Amino acid sequence: MAERADDIHIALRLARGDFRMDLDLRLPGSGCSVVFGPSGCGKSTLLRAIAGLEPRAHGEIRVGEACWQDARSALPAHRRGVGMVFQHSALLPHLSVVDNLRFGWKRARAAPELLERWIERLALAPLLSRKPDSLSGGERQRVALARALVSNPRLLLLDEPLSALDAPRRGEILPYLEAVRREAGIPVLYVTHALEEVARLADHLIVLDAGRVSAAGPALDVLNRDDLPLALRDDAGVVLEAEVSARDAHGLLSLHTSAGTLHAHGGAHPPGTRLRVRIQARDVSLALGRHDDSSLLNLLPATLVALSDLPGGQVQARLEVQGQALLARISHRSVERLGLQPGMPLWAQVKAVALLV
Incomplete structure (x- = not known):
């Protein structure tokens, strides 16, 4: 990340019992x-240290041009x-x-x-x-x-x-x-x-x-x-930037994304609204050909990039859809039945009601 004058720099160390925190972060301002x-x-410990509520946290905190803490001094919490x-x-x-x-x-x-x-x-x-x-x-x-x-x-x-x-x-x-x-x-x-x-x-x-x-x-x-x-994680997936292009009378959104047009149910977002859509790997199924005779509305031409074994007899498939990464979680039996191999063209299928916006 290119440094800017308003960036936040946090370099902290803390030891408490068996826990050790040692990090160096630059965050956008x-x-x-x-x-x-x-x-x-250490998530909450980090926030408490930034707020000045962890006296055992040593290091440096700079917020823009202001130094809140360094090796010589530390501002008290009420002055931060x-x-x-x-x-x-x-x-x-x-x-x-x-x-x-x-x-x-x-x-x-x-x-x-x-x-x-x-x-x-x-x-x-x-x-x-x-x-x-x-x-x-x-x-x-x-x-x-x-x-x-x-x-x-x-x-x-x-x-x-x-x-x-x-x-x-x-x-x-x-x-x-x-x-x-x-x-x-x-x-x-x-x-x-x-x-x-x-x-x-x-x-x-x-x-x-x-x-x-x-x-x-x-x-x-x-x-x-x-x-x-x-x-x-069980809820693993990808997140895409999207723009609402249409909304029908039943609340179905048409979304323009880097992976193509997706359909999802969401709030009353008017056309032009920018939002994010999350596609969980467990909600993506794979097919060797396009199937228009099903209830699935999101049919995306994809290329299989890689297959990775997961616990419990599952496999995670990494796909590419118009240059956008997509994950699908399927069974070993599905891999064998479809003869899946990296490089194969496939169709990724997602129910509209499964997309999270």
Whole structure:
């Protein structure tokens, strides 16, 4: 990544019991950088160290031209200009929603329009007079997100903000997080172990393993690599940039992608909307010829690039579709029955209802 004046440089070391963190990161000074990895790999520790909440973390943190920490000194947490949202909202229980928001806003001496903007953008007006214990989990996290933003932070840190929510509540709050990513105007560092959140939110992706960086770079480049543990997960797949070209009366979207036109069911996205579509390997089937006499709407001419054995008698097929990588997960018996060999032309088939947008 070419260095820019607003980039973020993080070089940290920390030892705690058996855990060791040793990493050197350069992150873009805009957009959403997602830190991804399994539990215990150091994701939350990294965020706490950036926020100044890990006194045993040694090294250097620079945010643009500002030095937050080096070998000689370290700014205390309250001077780092960080807005932080944790797994649980940590709202002040005795204050109403509006007073929770005003608490951070007044301390930051931020402009009045900043408070008004995020109340409107995160749809909080109906909640302002209520206390935190009367809110749903998703509502509490929206308030916590607004509280962090109205403090006018230099950097927004989100530590698995959706992990305590069930699937419907996660689905409700993700569009708000996408709005923050687009409109906040500050860099966001987001921790998660959920690929859905990575696919929806990440501009830059950092994969952590046991306190070290195993991969980092533009999000789609890292997500679509087949040499990382990501490709071995049950929900492995590829993520494509897409533009909505049409939407029919039943909500079926036609999407223009680098792999060709795809059809998927999604939200009420008008033509011209740019979004991402995730194609999971387990949802891709293979055929030797094109079959138009089935319910499958997505039929893509492909070339088989490689076959890799997986546990449980499965095989992962790496395909190329108009220069775009695609993964399919099939059985050994299917490989033998179809006589699959690298270099063969095939048809990749995906149900419209299986695509994730």
